[in-house]
Amino acid sequence: MNLKPATFQQIDEVITHYPVKRSALLPLLHLVQEDVGWISTEAIEWIAQKLELQPINVYEVVTFYPMFRQKPIGRRHIKVCRTLSCALTGGYQVCAQFQQEFGCKTGEVSADGEVTIDFVECLASCGTGPVVLIDDDLHEKVDAAKVKALSDQIRTAASRRPAP
Amino acid sequence: MPAPVQRRLIFAHIDEPGYTPDLPCYLRHGGYAVMKQAFTRPPAELMDEVKKSGLRGRGGAGFSCGLKWTLVDRKSGKPIYLIVNADESEPGTFKDRYIMHQDPHQLIEGTMISCFANNVKQAYIYIRGEMPHGARILEKAIQEARDANFVGQNILGTNYSCDIFVHRGAGAYICGEETGLIESLEGKRANPRIKPPYFPAVLGLYQCPTIVNNVETLCHVKHIADLGGETYAKIGTPNNTGTRIFCVSGHVQRPGYYEFEAGKITMGQLLNEVCGGPLPGRKFKAVIPGGSSAKVMRFGERYKGKRKVGHEMVDYDWGVEDVPLDFDSLGMIGTMGGSGGVIVMDDTVNMVEALANINAFYSHESCGQCTPCREGSLWMKKITTRMVHGTARAEDAALLKNVADQIPGRTICAFGEACSWPTQSFLAKFGDEFAGYAEAKKTAQPAATPLI
Ligand SMILES: Cc1cc2nc3c(=O)[nH]c(=O)nc-3n(C[C@H](O)[C@H](O)[C@H](O)COP(=O)(O)O)c2cc1C
Ligand code: SF4
Numbered sequence: 001m002n003l004k005p006a007t008f009q010q011i012d013e014v015i016t017h018y019p020v021k022r023s024a025l026l027p028l029l030h031l032v033q034e035d036v037g038w039i040s041t042e043a044i045e046w047i048a049q050k051l052e053l054q055p056i057n058v059y060e061v062v063t064f065y066p067m068f069r070q071k072p073i074g075r076r077h078i079k080v081c082r083t084l085s086c087a088l089t090g091g092y093q094v095c096a097q098f099q100q101e102f103g104c105k106t107g108e109v110s111a112d113g114e115v116t117i118d119f120v121e122c123l124a125s126c127g128t129g130p131v132v133l134i135d136d137d138l139h140e141k142v143d144a145a146k147v148k149a150l151s152d153q154i155r156t157a158a159s160r161r162p163a164p
Numbered sequence: 165m166p167a168p169v170q171r172r173l174i175f176a177h178i179d180e181p182g183y184t185p186d187l188p189c190y191l192r193h194g195g196y197a198v199m200k201q202a203f204t205r206p207p208a209e210l211m212d213e214v215k216k217s218g219l220r221g222r223g224g225a226g227f228s229c230g231l232k233w234t235l236v237d238r239k240s241g242k243p244i245y246l247i248v249n250a251d252e253s254e255p256g257t258f259k260d261r262y263i264m265h266q267d268p269h270q271l272i273e274g275t276m277i278s279c280f281a282n283n284v285k286q287a288y289i290y291i292r293g294e295m296p297h298g299a300r301i302l303e304k305a306i307q308e309a310r311d312a313n314f315v316g317q318n319i320l321g322t323n324y325s326c327d328i329f330v331h332r333g334a335g336a337y338i339c340g341e342e343t344g345l346i347e348s349l350e351g352k353r354a355n356p357r358i359k360p361p362y363f364p365a366v367l368g369l370y371q372c373p374t375i376v377n378n379v380e381t382l383c384h385v386k387h388i389a390d391l392g393g394e395t396y397a398k399i400g401t402p403n404n405t406g407t408r409i410f411c412v413s414g415h416v417q418r419p420g421y422y423e424f425e426a427g428k429i430t431m432g433q434l435l436n437e438v439c440g441g442p443l444p445g446r447k448f449k450a451v452i453p454g455g456s457s458a459k460v461m462r463f464g465e466r467y468k469g470k471r472k473v474g475h476e477m478v479d480y481d482w483g484v485e486d487v488p489l490d491f492d493s494l495g496m497i498g499t500m501g502g503s504g505g506v507i508v509m510d511d512t513v514n515m516v517e518a519l520a521n522i523n524a525f526y527s528h529e530s531c532g533q534c535t536p537c538r539e540g541s542l543w544m545k546k547i548t549t550r551m552v553h554g555t556a557r558a559e560d561a562a563l564l565k566n567v568a569d570q571i572p573g574r575t576i577c578a579f580g581e582a583c584s585w586p587t588q589s590f591l592a593k594f595g596d597e598f599a600g601y602a603e604a605k606k607t608a609q610p611a612a613t614p615l616i
């Protein structure tokens with residue numbers, strides 16, 4: 001498995017947090033996904049071996065939890081809250097507007113590979129809805145102007161990134 | 165009657181300018197003094213304080229914290245675990261977020277006191293996956309506390325050792341249910357366990373006795389250790405002691421979090437005075453008082469019956485605005501205080517659409533083990549969504565009720581109740597709107613703010 005040296009270190013550290021190795025499964029999946037971007041079959045097999053499990057034990061966990069994904073997504077991940085408090089304050093419009101900005105539907109990767117937009121359930125910030133989580137950062141009280149500003153920021157950051 | 169002033173116990177420093185989540189700031193505000201003092205007392209005494217305090221769990225069920233701790237199996241000789249439930253996933257609830265992001269050491273101190281009282285050697289904080297910053301803040305705070313010898317080996321020379329680790333979830337609501345959480349912490353799908361026999365107090369994490377408490381509950385323990393159980397019990401009202409944090413969202417002028425003595429404020433005071441009332445030109449229509457699964461209240465309806473005040477039984481005749489916000493009063497009128505998440509809907513909201521939104525949540529989040537829950541939540545979603553986006557029929561209301569009524573009491577965990585209560589209560593309170601939806605839809609404008 002091709003991971004950054006720091007990731008290998010974190011993996012070995014986190015396993016020591018539990019008396020039973022299997023408990024480290026969610027932490028390992030997070031670490032691998034943060035490093036590589038998604039969970040491949042190779043990753044499933046590697047993690048299974050690392051924790052002395054069968055690949056099926058890892059696979060069933062990957063498919064149960066919404067945050068783990070089995071295919072690559074855009075470079076930025078936009079998660080719009082769909083649940084009631086956010087919907088009451090305009091969550092559905094926010095999601096529609098992001099899709100328009102990047103010309104893709106939820107769950108897809110935009111044509112330029114820059115974003116994936118997902119509609120997710122309550123993010124526990126209902127009082128400042130509608131909220132949007134972009135990668136690790138929460139954006140609150142998102143209205144049409146904020147969607148525009150956030151989309152512009154994402155495009156600017158993309159244009160400044162050196163070509164691969 | 166004017167609303168009482170806020171009593172900020174848990175949220176004392178939330179949003180305070182200059183208050184930072186690091187250890188030096190916490191120490192400047194007297195941090196860990198309560199823990200140091202607590203560690204000089206026999207653990208049984210601390211448990212006793214918690215019992216005397218009357219503290220009820222803030223995660224949803226309102227179960228007595230002292231009683232939960234006494235149920236722990238201490239004879240088996242197995243290690244006892246404590247898990248902080250920081251999954252905060254009940255829609256409408258957002259209090260634990262602020263504690264963890266802005267005052268993590270308060271949680272750590274409360275957790276350590278609880279661990280000491282229960283002879284716990286290892287605690288885990290199970291935080292929802294969508295709070296990556298929260299997890300990092302907690303990890304940093306725990307490391308600071310470890311370095312200062314407040315957590316870890318031989319704490320402050322007392323011979324007592326206990327460590328805390330942060331464990332991140334990955335986006336599944338059912339991890340909030342305590343036995344689902346335990347399965348998840350063991351590295352499995354978060355399928356709740358059947359009770360009996362799997363009561364966490366006896367057969368929890370790794371089949372060892374386990375205490376699962378909500379973030380806010382454990383913060384209260386710190387204040388109980390500080391004030392003493394009897395003094396703490398004077399805050400709030402009998403049987404609903406301490407303070408309560410209300411998370412208000414939806415259609416009010418000032419949504420947000422407000423902490424009051426439990427039972428001392430009514431729904432009307434909270435929504436009209438504290439939160440500034442409805443948005444301009446609108447009227448309140450409905451409110452869900454304790455997280456999305458709590459039964460809805462309809463403005464204009466009345467609740468009547470007898471209740472105990474002191475030693476006497478007195479009649480009550482309340483409108484929505486008059487209901488005191490405590491576990492018992494809300495339970496008495498057929499709903500619940502739950503997690504303190506108050507979701508407000510005004511007269512622009514169509515109740516069929518609002519229910520369709522809630523049903524979509526529950527059908528997405530069912531773990532799928534029990535047929536009534538897995539299939540029932542899906543069908544409730546399908547019917548309500550079809551009513552909004554397809555053809556609505558007059559008989560849909562009866563069909564919905566039929567599906568909802570077949571779920572509760574027939575499932576492994578309380579999600580079965582949680583997913584059927586919205587449908588049952590929306591139909592009971594707004595049946596006219598459901599029955600008339602097909603007709604109304606023919607002439608209605610498309611919703612300005614779609615809910616589904
Ligand atoms: C479907 C479901 C979801 C729950 N979600 C949460 C949650 O997100 N946070 C929480 O603290 N408790 C949640 N609970 C309650 C927990 O099972 C448990 O009762 C609680 O953490 C106990 O802590 P307390 O006694 O301190 O309230 C949930 C319960 C159910 C049935
Ligand atoms: S009631 Fe629903 S969530 Fe709970 S165990 Fe059964 S299927 Fe899973």
Ligand code: FES
Nearest residue numbers: 081086123125126
């Ligand atoms: S409903 Fe959107 S954060 Fe809770």
